Amino acid sequence: MAASVLEMAGIESTGLLAKSRLDFSLNLQGDFKDVEDRKHRAVYETLADSDQKLQYYSARQIGCRLLGSRGYLCQKCWLPMEDCMCSKLAPCNLWRGIRFWLYMHPKDFLRQNNTGKLLWQVFGIQAASLCLFGIQEHEDIMWDAFQRSGKAKVSFLYPNKSATPKSVNDLKFDDFTMNAGLQEGGVQHEPLNLVLLDGTWSNSAALYRRLKV
Template sequence: MSELEAWEDLSNIPADPPVMRDLCAACERPSVVCWCSALPAERLTPQSNVILLQHPAEEKRCLRTAPMLQLGLAENKCLIFKGKKFPLPKHENLENILLQPNTVLLYPSKTAVDIRDLENKDESYNLVLIDGTWPQAKAIYASSPILHKIKQVKLLTSTSSSYIIRTQPTEGCLSTLETAAEALSQLENNPLYKEQLVQPLHMLCKYQLENGAVTHQSKEFLIKTKTYPKLIGKRLSKLLKSTNECVLNQS
């Protein structure tokens, strides 16, 4: 093909942008993969509030679970703040929330207590979760001194993750949605939250599996069965050891 012919081909490319798929106004996903029909018929209204400290990388994931949580709960019952360090001037009212005596941080530290052992079970809590991978969560915690001052709680559960289309570090890991749903059920002493809030995740995984996705085993499982396709680096080895220690501390 001559240079002139190549330029003629380029000139024939239509200037109009490609037709975009219709997006759902609520979840902002293409209508054909919208999971809104699986949301609770009426948005749930727990006594407590969920505060997500979200790593910026989470916003770029196409299969996020935080929007499911936010749309499943009543308005302003799930607040999301984005960043790698908290609080920052852009995080309106976050510092005030973090300093309230009824605020607890769900983080598996050595000093964390079982969330079911909180003294005032009838009180409304601000339940703070860090939304990101385990290394991202540790980095956010390390760079946010205010989080170290908050009463820390841990979640003891035998629930297995339904997020089977995403590889988890270890067998006991739950998605942000599942963690919040389980925590709310324990705080409110009501299984409704873990039963209803996770339904959009079930719908998402079902659709993905029906359209070519495969079930993912955890990295821990793959390593134990010697089927992990990569060499185990120092970072992964340290992560698995750290996560397993948290699980042992909680059991």
């Protein structure tokens, strides 16, 4: 029997559905936290589809983090306003034959010590895209890009003892040079998609399982 979306996400299989583990009121305090937690837990439990449950849980995690960071964290570098480092970063152009995808677990969204955010801060959002795990709109955009490029042009970084080590020389660039654009000789080339998994070890495993589906 195929694993459910929640099992792939490491929620059901790790007992995260237990009330003591599944937090719908992150960053909230006091009675308001309890009211919000009960309200959103009730909605969650009415959802029959595991994919809908994952999307709801992910959206709630992200919503709470956004609410808790308002007026405190810079929304670009995710550091406290007084420590904002945006003005100290020097933008850099990335070759158009490569596109980075930062596939991030919701629990790492807006985390101050997260370093993956540097990708789009340095290279720009056209070269490095954030895709949040469990957010359908984000994942649909990423899946569509993978489909256009084809399997041979999708690689992701994940430690695996059974994997065959590869270097940049193993990547396929369709014989067009690093100095060229994506269109040569009237032929439009799709970029090489490099997916970086952003999460703790256990959460990265959930991202990896979802990518393999």
